[in-house]
Amino acid sequence: MFAKIMIPVVLFSCLLFTPLQSEARINDRPIIGVLAQEVRYPTPDRTAYIAASYVKYLESAGARVVPVMINQTVEEYKTLFNSINGILYPGGGVSIIASGYQRAAQIFYDLAIEANKRGDYFPVWGTCLGFEQLAYLTSKKSVLSPTNTTGVALPLNFTNETKDSRIFKDFPPELMDDLSTQPLTENSHKWSVAVETLNTDEELKNFYKVLSTNTDGNIEFISTMEAYDYPIYGTQWHPEKNAFEWNKSYYPHSRSAVRTTFFMAEFFVNEARKNFHAFETQEGERDALIYNYSPVYTGAMSTFEQIYYF
Numbered sequence: 001m002f003a004k005i006m007i008p009v010v011l012f013s014c015l016l017f018t019p020l021q022s023e024a025r026i027n028d029r030p031i032i033g034v035l036a037q038e039v040r041y042p043t044p045d046r047t048a049y050i051a052a053s054y055v056k057y058l059e060s061a062g063a064r065v066v067p068v069m070i071n072q073t074v075e076e077y078k079t080l081f082n083s084i085n086g087i088l089y090p091g092g093g094v095s096i097i098a099s100g101y102q103r104a105a106q107i108f109y110d111l112a113i114e115a116n117k118r119g120d121y122f123p124v125w126g127t128c129l130g131f132e133q134l135a136y137l138t139s140k141k142s143v144l145s146p147t148n149t150t151g152v153a154l155p156l157n158f159t160n161e162t163k164d165s166r167i168f169k170d171f172p173p174e175l176m177d178d179l180s181t182q183p184l185t186e187n188s189h190k191w192s193v194a195v196e197t198l199n200t201d202e203e204l205k206n207f208y209k210v211l212s213t214n215t216d217g218n219i220e221f222i223s224t225m226e227a228y229d230y231p232i233y234g235t236q237w238h239p240e241k242n243a244f245e246w247n248k249s250y251y252p253h254s255r256s257a258v259r260t261t262f263f264m265a266e267f268f269v270n271e272a273r274k275n276f277h278a279f280e281t282q283e284g285e286r287d288a289l290i291y292n293y294s295p296v297y298t299g300a301m302s303t304f305e306q307i308y309y310f
Contacts, residue, residue, distance in 0.1 A: 030272035031285070032058050033068040033080065033087040033108075035130075036310055037094045037101040045309070048100070052295040052306035053244035054090045054127075060243070060262060061269035065290045069310060070100030074107060081111045083279040083288070086123040086272035089130025091188065091238060096133045097142070105130075109137045116230050123231035123271035128189050131225075131234035135193045139203045144191035148216040153183035153252050154237070156212040156223060165211050167226055167233060171263055178256040185223065185237035185260070186251050187214070188303075192221030192236060208234075231271050239264035247303050 034055060036048040048070050055065045066084055068077075087108050094101045108124065115122045126134040135143050156179050162168050168176065178184060195213055198204045212224040214236075223236045241251050243261040279285035286292075295306035 027085060027273045027276055028062075030063045030085040030269055030275070031066055031083070031279075031289075032063045032269070032272050033066050033084045034058070034290075035068045035087065035089050035101060035104055035108075036070050037090070037092045037129075038070065038099060039309070040093065048310045050290075050308045050310075051090060051304040052308060053240045053304065054088060055290055055295075055308070056244045057240035057261065057265050058088065058269060061265035063269045063272060066288045067290050067293070067308065067310065068104060068108070070104055072104070077104060077107045078111065080288075081108060081115075081122075082277050083284070085275035085277055086125070086268065087112070088268070089124070089126040089133050091128030091130060093129070096129065096136045101129075102133065102136075105133050106137060109134070112232070113230065121231060121271075121274045122277070123233070123268065123275070125232075125268050126234040127240070128236060128238055131236045132189070132191060132193070134232065134234045135204060138207050139201055143193055143197050143201060143204065145194045145197060145219055145221070146190060147192040147219050147221055149187045149189050149192060149214075149221075151188055151248060151250050153186045153250050154214050154223075155179065155181055155183055156185055157214060158212050159210050161209045162211045165209065165226060166231075167211060167224065167264075167267055170267070175256060175259055175263065179260060182252075182254070182256060184242070184252050184254070184257045185214075185235075185239075186241045187223075187237050189236060192216075192219065195220045195222060198222060231274075233268065233271075235264075245303070245305055247299055247305065 034050050036050050039046050039049050050067055058065050089105050096102050112122045112124050158180055207227055208225040209228055210222050210225050213220050214223045226233045239261050242257040245251050293308050295308050298307045299305045
């Protein structure tokens with residue numbers, strides 16, 4: 001009799017401590033696309049590239065990376081979109097109005113907006129040039145102002161929106177203090193989105209929450225932003241450089257600077273974990289991964305330590 005009574009009790013107790021699948025559903029094998037861009041001086045075997053620091057950045061937080069090649073067909077981009085769990089638009093020096101980088105960014109941006117509207121969570125990140133590209137795609141016009149911000153590390157001027165932001169929600173308080181008081185964010189851009197521009201542009205103002213600003217002494221510009229209604233994020237500064245690039249004296253490498261790299265990477269990779277796109281076959285997944293390519297050491301002639309060429 002005692003055994004008969006205990007069996008359902010034990011089963012009930014187990015059920016109490018079994019997490020519901022609907023609440024625990026997460027993708028622990030995220031794959032993130034990194035957009036390639038044109039090489040300034042192409043050769044037959046080197047027409048596009050991705051700086052290896054972006055790959056290391058995402059891998060450090062538990063993601064794998066697929067290069068998103070330029071000049072592919074719309075159908076090829078749609079297939080890839082449905083196979084990856086997020087996309088990162090890196091910094092660089094190509095046109096955000098007319099280039100292979102811009103065209104691919106536009107297609108993935110439009111696909112991400114459509115997907116998120118129907119409940120298919122797909123995150124997009126823009127760094128530096130990628131940040132500027134996002135601003136252009138959202139506003140549908142040129143919104144950049146020239147700033148004297150080439151090669152300088154700055155502390156962030158956080159706005160009141162930061163406390164309710166998704167990006168910084170899980171940052172330790174002491175790291176937030178360091179970010180606001182120490183030059184931990186490296187800037188390598190000649191163009192910026194001025195705060196005044198955003199405040200007078202309805203598309204930008206209604207789409208993006210401004211989390212931090214900076215100034216070059218004359219123009220106050222947006223340095224960190226996130227969309228109100230979509231998992232779309234941008235930093236005008238370079239979180240990946242602190243841990244993975246060494247060629248310039250103004251790249252911050254302090255403990256807090258490197259922690260910033262990893263907290264930013266962890267945030268975006270965790271966003272990608274909420275997406276469940278997948279390649280149709282394991283073979284297709286293996287063939288797409290950046291493991292199929294070898295980075296080239298370029299530290300002696302480039303601002304990047306290593307580059308993937310395509």
